[in-house]
Amino acid sequence: MGLYGxxxxxxxxxxxxxxxxxxxxxLPVLMLVLxxxxxxxxxxxxxxxxxxxxxxxxxxELIAGFRGSEFFTLPEAGGLSGRxxxxxxxxxxLLTIPGDYGRGGAVxxxxxxxxxxxxxxxxxxxxxxxxxxxxxxxxxxPIVAVPAFLYNRQLDSAFFxxxxxxxxxxxxxxxLLTSLTITREKExxxxxxxxxxxxxxxxxxxxxxxxxxLLSLVIGTLIVLCGVLMFGVPMRGSIPAMLFYLILYCLxxxxxxxxxxxxxxxxxxxxxxxLIGTLLPTLFLSxxxxxxxxxxxxxxxxxxxxxxxxFLIIIRGLMLKGNTQRELIFPxxxxxxxxxxxxxxxxxxxxxxxxx
Amino acid sequence: MRTLxxxxxxxxxxxxADTFYLRFLLIAPLxxxxxxxxxxxxxxxxxxxxxxxxxxxxxSREFVRSxxxxxxxxxxxxxxxxEELGDALQRWQASIGIYIPPGFGRxxxxxxxxxxxxxxxxxxxxxxxxxxxxxxxxxxxxxxxLAAVPLDAGGAPGPRLVYHYLFNPELKNAAFMVxxxxxxxxxxxxxxxxAMNLVREKEVGTLEQLMVTPINRSQLILGKLIPFLVYAxxxxxxxxxxxxxxxGLHLAxxxxxxxxxxxxxxxxxxxxxxxxxxxxxTQQQALFIAWFFMIFMILLxxxxxxxxxxxxxxxxxxxxxxxxxxxxxxxxxxLKATPLKLLADQLLPxxxxxxVIFGTSIFTFQKKSG
Numbered sequence: 001m002g003l004y005g006x007x008x009x010x011x012x013x014x015x016x017x018x019x020x021x022x023x024x025x026x027l028p029v030l031m032l033v034l035x036x037x038x039x040x041x042x043x044x045x046x047x048x049x050x051x052x053x054x055x056x057x058x059x060x061e062l063i064a065g066f067r068g069s070e071f072f073t074l075p076e077a078g079g080l081s082g083r084x085x086x087x088x089x090x091x092x093x094l095l096t097i098p099g100d101y102g103r104g105g106a107v108x109x110x111x112x113x114x115x116x117x118x119x120x121x122x123x124x125x126x127x128x129x130x131x132x133x134x135x136x137x138x139x140x141x142p143i144v145a146v147p148a149f150l151y152n153r154q155l156d157s158a159f160f161x162x163x164x165x166x167x168x169x170x171x172x173x174x175x176l177l178t179s180l181t182i183t184r185e186k187e188x189x190x191x192x193x194x195x196x197x198x199x200x201x202x203x204x205x206x207x208x209x210x211x212x213x214l215l216s217l218v219i220g221t222l223i224v225l226c227g228v229l230m231f232g233v234p235m236r237g238s239i240p241a242m243l244f245y246l247i248l249y250c251l252x253x254x255x256x257x258x259x260x261x262x263x264x265x266x267x268x269x270x271x272x273x274x275l276i277g278t279l280l281p282t283l284f285l286s287x288x289x290x291x292x293x294x295x296x297x298x299x300x301x302x303x304x305x306x307x308x309x310x311f312l313i314i315i316r317g318l319m320l321k322g323n324t325q326r327e328l329i330f331p332x333x334x335x336x337x338x339x340x341x342x343x344x345x346x347x348x349x350x351x352x353x354x355x356x
Numbered sequence: 357m358r359t360l361x362x363x364x365x366x367x368x369x370x371x372x373a374d375t376f377y378l379r380f381l382l383i384a385p386l387x388x389x390x391x392x393x394x395x396x397x398x399x400x401x402x403x404x405x406x407x408x409x410x411x412x413x414x415x416s417r418e419f420v421r422s423x424x425x426x427x428x429x430x431x432x433x434x435x436x437x438x439e440e441l442g443d444a445l446q447r448w449q450a451s452i453g454i455y456i457p458p459g460f461g462r463x464x465x466x467x468x469x470x471x472x473x474x475x476x477x478x479x480x481x482x483x484x485x486x487x488x489x490x491x492x493x494x495x496x497x498x499x500x501x502l503a504a505v506p507l508d509a510g511g512a513p514g515p516r517l518v519y520h521y522l523f524n525p526e527l528k529n530a531a532f533m534v535x536x537x538x539x540x541x542x543x544x545x546x547x548x549x550x551a552m553n554l555v556r557e558k559e560v561g562t563l564e565q566l567m568v569t570p571i572n573r574s575q576l577i578l579g580k581l582i583p584f585l586v587y588a589x590x591x592x593x594x595x596x597x598x599x600x601x602x603x604g605l606h607l608a609x610x611x612x613x614x615x616x617x618x619x620x621x622x623x624x625x626x627x628x629x630x631x632x633x634x635x636x637x638t639q640q641q642a643l644f645i646a647w648f649f650m651i652f653m654i655l656l657x658x659x660x661x662x663x664x665x666x667x668x669x670x671x672x673x674x675x676x677x678x679x680x681x682x683x684x685x686x687x688x689x690x691l692k693a694t695p696l697k698l699l700a701d702q703l704l705p706x707x708x709x710x711x712v713i714f715g716t717s718i719f720t721f722q723k724k725s726g
Contacts, residue, residue: 019641034656038655038661038665113523142464144470145471145488149478150476152481152484155481159481267639271643327447
């Protein structure tokens with residue numbers, strides 16, 4: 001049973017388990033669709049309760065500014081204190097206009113800050129309305145910064161998230177796929193036969209990766225296609241290059257999975273390792289949502305060993321910026337290095353297992 | 357009762373046998389908690405910025421200096437030509453390019469009005485907008501200063517605002533994430549690990565052995581589920597303690613209410629775990645199905661993405677998600693000390709879902725193994 005035999009055997013295994021196969025095709029697409037629609041960081045709906053103790057032309061004008069904005073809905077404060085409003089989840093912020101507002105009294109703003117990120121955004125939106133209400137700033141400022149938004153002129157959040165989701169889904173699916181294969185056979189004892197037959201460790205490892213590579217390439221392509229067709233994400237780079245990078249990235253995920261498989265003693269451990277090793281770093285330390293440059297330096301340092309970080313640059317670069325091979329050479333090299341490293345360690349560990 | 361206790365003991369022994377696994381279950385959530393608490397901020401700072409100053413006057417240099425001393429921007433260098441700004445953005449070296457055209461200083465001095473251009477990498481639209489906002493602010497302030505326009509020129513002063521941030525006055529991001537992580541961890545342990553554990557017995561064939569022993573099915577199920585329930589409760593206590601030590605956060609509400617709500621929630625997750633284990637034949641299948649549920653539960657719970665931001669049809673879909681209600685409850689209790697009676701609108705659907713899911717799972721389990 002050489003390399004070819006192992007590939008064939010593994011392939012039959014995959015095809016026979018149609019339940020898993022179905023999940024494998026449906027799940028990623030569903031994830032992309034739901035995530036794609038759900039993920040938007042714009043805050044269109046701030047519930048602002050207003051208490052107007054002044055009730056003058058000036059205060060009504062300020063309130064009209066909020067009513068006129070599409071970002072605010074104004075529920076009645078009904079004489080409840082801010083704390084009470086927030087506890088009852090009626091308002092995100094309470095604006096109190098004092099009786100001496102016309103004579104320069106300060107407006108009091110209470111914001112529910114349990115979600116600090118949201119609180120900051122809420123503040124920004126309120127600031128903007130208040131600023132507009134003030135005459136002083138309508139004058140043209142001495143320095144005008146003329147912006148040119150490149151690569152995503154409409155600031156469409158799908159352009160940002162859909163490629164990133166592709167990176168997340170692929171690494172999770174691929175790592176999960178292979179992480180259980182060797183562990184399962186270890187648990188079930190089917191390797192005892194292989195131990196007796198003259199087969200090399202690398203043949204087993206490569207033989208297990210190749211069929212899954214085909215499978216995950218199909219899944220990856222499907223997800224990218226969905227992104228382009230459903231969310232209108234552009235594809236400014238070359239399509240053959242995209243396929244090549246997909247293969248490379250799938251290989252990284254699969255080799256990470258197979259490495260886990262040689263390390264883990266039980267399928268449960270393998271599952272946990274692959275989930276935690278892919279999902280969390282990709283979500284938080286790859287630039288998926290949270291900008292890397294804003295993080296503390298320790299976390300930024302850790303992000304260097306997160307493969308998705310490099311694929312994110314590749315896929316966003318290719319789809320949105322139309323980057324060429326030359327511009328992406330560093331992330332490509334990094335992904336190749338990861339794959340090679342994972343595979344080599346997996347082979348060594350598996351060899352030790354076969355001989356042990 | 358004695359059979360049940362014996363069963364629980366056996367399960368705990370089995371869990372403890374795999375020490376690596378056990379340690380992992382404890383350490384991974386802690387790690388997650390700490391990273392999340394520190395990393396998760398959409399605040400925009402240190403934006404890599406490249407500058408092309410073709411004006412080279414004292415005024416333009418002064419403007420550049422005010423950008424580089426601002427913590428929002430990290431000026432990585434200067435270039436001699438406008439084209440180089442675009443190249444740097446294309447090659448991911450900078451996210452913002454500031455171009456100061458010749459004549460900038462002269463215009464500013466003569467007309468108190470000058471223009472500069474900002475190239476912004478808008479792949480991350482949110483970051484792009486925020487960074488541009490900060491830049492505008494600098495431009496407005498510096499413009500007034502550099503052009504020597506009196507600050508209060510023209511018009512009356514606008515309204516003044518005084519801010520109060522309630523429940524989280526220091527705007528700690530961790531305060532919001534920690535309670536969320538706690539329920540996510542509980543979900544993982546009870547749904548995912550629970551499902552895998554049951555299927556393992558099925559795969560190895562020990563479930564059939566258990567079936568023929570004089571233990572009834574409800575004891576079998578309870579014996580299986582109780583250890584996970586206990587484990588989840590301990591993990592919650594540990595996580596809350598760690599949040600206190602690392603982030604200085606405290607549970608504002610009552611611990612009892614929190615545990616009560618968690619207990620209600622566990623009917624849903626343990627039930628789902630049981631359902632998955634009935635449906636799956638192998639651990640791999642169980643893993644994928646459980647994973648499927650988990651992703652959707654977490655995604656549609658409001659953990660990262662506020663539900664009110666989602667399209668209407670998706671908001672309706674979240675009503676089927678027990679984690680959505682639990683997420684609200686745990687945050688309300690943890691941060692705002694909301695009493696349970698104000699949370700009735702969350703607790704009722706949570707209980708209803710738990711009842712339906714757990715009932716179905718028991719029914720399915722009986723039928724499958726009966």
